[in-house]
Amino acid sequence: MDAAVALVVELGGRALHRVDNGLAGFWVCADPDGNEFCITPP
Secondary structure (H helix, E strand, O other): OHHHHHHHHHOOOEEEEEEOOOOOOEEEEEOOOOOEEEEOOO
């Protein structure tokens, strides 16, 4: 997931915050227009 988050940032998006759900967790990110999406483990 860290590589995917780094790619989002490299392409102009933002990593907003990581959610720890007691399992693998996930990242909440936003594209350059501010639309939010999640990056989850496979």
